[in-house]
């Protein structure tokens with residue numbers, strides 16, 4: 001595989017390849033348990049970053065509260081158990097780095113981790129659909145892993161949520177943050193709160209649309225970075241078929257990689273299941289054909305394009321489908337910051353403000369890597385370490 005193909009493949013699987021992360025140094029719970037910080041922390045958002053931040057603060061014995069706008073935790077790790085006999089990840093799906101990141105998140109070597117993942121086999125079939133032709137390729141996936149009969153969400157639910165769930169206030173939409181005085185005042189749809197420090201994990205798209213008012217307003221360089229980053233749209237769908245007639249993954253040429261990505265893939269790959277589920281992953285302009293369709297139009301469109309590629313096998317084997325439009329999620333409004341964003345801009349997003357506001361989440365990193373669950377978790381580790 002050439003470097004270009006490798007980057008394209010990584011792009012298709014949602015990996016921010018130019019800045020693939022340097023491993024964050026991993027400190028055990030014993031090393032991180034001491035803290036000189038005496039105060040309380042408010043965390044905004046109960047996605048991967050917010051949950052990780054709460055978990056670490058709990059380990060350090062620091063008082064915290066998580067304010068979550070929706071009625072559930074998990075954010076963009078959302079998954080459904082209702083579709084087939086294994087979890088279907090409607091957002092974050094693949095593990096893009098070594099499995100050791102799971103221990104980093106748990107931060108307690110005494111906890112045995114019972115999560116199975118499967119890297120793609122070296123001889124897996126990957127197809128490229130260009131024009132009207134499908135080219136079968138042997139690409140040797142090595143960098144991504146699937147959770148086996150589990151998901152990112154399930155990992156967090158088992159290992160992280162138990163230590164924070166009593167500290168999550170749901171249906172608390174943060175509307176304004178006043179950090180002009182010693183204490184920080186936070187106004188939500190579910191009451192007012194004060195804190196010494198705040199960790200903000202709301203998706204950057206929501207800050208772009210001004211959904212939180214800051215007093216004083218954020219510094220100019222921060223506002224510029226927020227407004228200038230490109231956030232990709234995001235859409236996923238899953239179709240169950242009675243037979244498997246497709247390869248492990250089919251990438252689509254949708255113009256420039258920088259505009260977006262589109263990939264159909266075997267969502268049941270490696271699962272202990274006899275069910276056949278084809279996933280559709282699209283971001284950026286890859287979402288355009290799908291995201292405004294009604295449910296009926298959507299399945300017609302998908303079956304039609306799959307029938308063209310696979311000799312009408314899609315419509316004859318169709319059982320059911322489900323989909324997730326991330327643009328329509330009120331507390332996400334998109335997928336994630338696009339893979340080719342300027343890394344300095346992402347680093348600016350991750351910087352704290354006035355030793356009071358800390359930013360964590362997939363878009364607020366050190367600029368080495370972004371756009372995935374592990375980057376969200378690692379940015380939370382960084383934010384908590386900065387505070388403490």
Ligand SMILES: Cc1cc2nc3c(=O)[nH]c(=O)nc-3n(C[C@H](O)[C@H](O)[C@H](O)COP(=O)(O)OP(=O)(O)OC[C@H]3O[C@@H](n4cnc5c(N)ncnc54)[C@H](O)[C@@H]3O)c2cc1C
Pocket residue numbers: 013014044045046047048049050067068069070072073074075076077090091092093094095096172173174175201202203206211212234235236282326331332334335336360361362363371372373374376
């Ligand atoms: C289609 C798609 C595919 C993806 N594929 C992968 C993949 O294969 N592998 C991978 O590692 N990553 C993937 N990702 C990215 C990954 O899912 C995210 O990067 C990660 O889950 C983000 O976590 P977070 O904590 O930063 O943000 P979120 O999960 O978005 O959490 C933020 C939380 O803040 C809450 N919130 C928002 N506004 C407010 C407010 N005003 N007040 C209070 N709470 C608020 C939200 O409800 C949410 O719960 C994918 C994402 C999408 C959309």
